[in-house]
């Protein structure tokens with residue numbers, strides 16, 4: 001379902017509330033969470049909501065994606081972004097976080113490690129952002145819809161847009177990411193899209209099904225909601 005909120009803050013409040021409820025109600029909560037700018041306000045709000053709760057102790061977080069060749073402790077890595085916004089303020093233990101290692105020697109093994117974990121610990125809640133080109137995780141337009149993780153060559157748009165995460169110009173070539181079907185198989189998925197800069201891609205996602213964008217793979221499921229703010233939804237037909 002598509003839900004349009006007044007602004008980014010309202011989207012964040014709704015998402016943070018759901019994350020808190022998911023964590024409270026699930027006996028074995030496993031969250032798959034996007035990094036990037038979109039969910040930052042939701043994480044900030046979630047951390048605030050969780051201040052006096054011990055539910056955090058049962059949370060497990062699995063990685064959605066990571067840049068190949070980028071150390072997890074460097075600024076701009078997906079791990080580092082989530083660490084700052086979530087892992088560290090929530091005081092999560094290392095054992096609660098299962099993340100792709102973008103500098104692993106054997107990426108096939110890295111994918112198998114993640115897939116094995118998810119098979120044994122099914123994802124209960126996923127929060128996705130959407131790239132300027134309609135990507136989900138690092139599943140780029142034109143990449144196959146997989147029920148396992150893989151290494152995907154990055155599009156020029158993604159390489160360019162991703163520079164905003166790094167302190168200095170950074171050469172990126174590939175990403176390691178969960179597959180679209182793995183994301184779809186989460187018990188619950190929220191896709192958040194905010195800001196006017198996403199308005200054009202939002203129009204394509206909802207009004208041009210012929211463009212076969214990764215984000216369109218998540219349309220039409222009862223357990224998957226798209227949360228937009230009015231700025232991102234501005235070109236949608238009423």
Ligand SMILES: O=C(O)[C@H](O)[C@@H](O)[C@H](O)[C@H](O)COP(=O)(O)O
Pocket residue numbers: 033034035036037038039064065078128129130131132135136137138
């Ligand atoms: O960062 C991630 O973990 C995801 O790989 C990526 O798919 C992201 O959600 C989009 O690129 C949107 O990024 P922004 O939220 O920064 O616009």
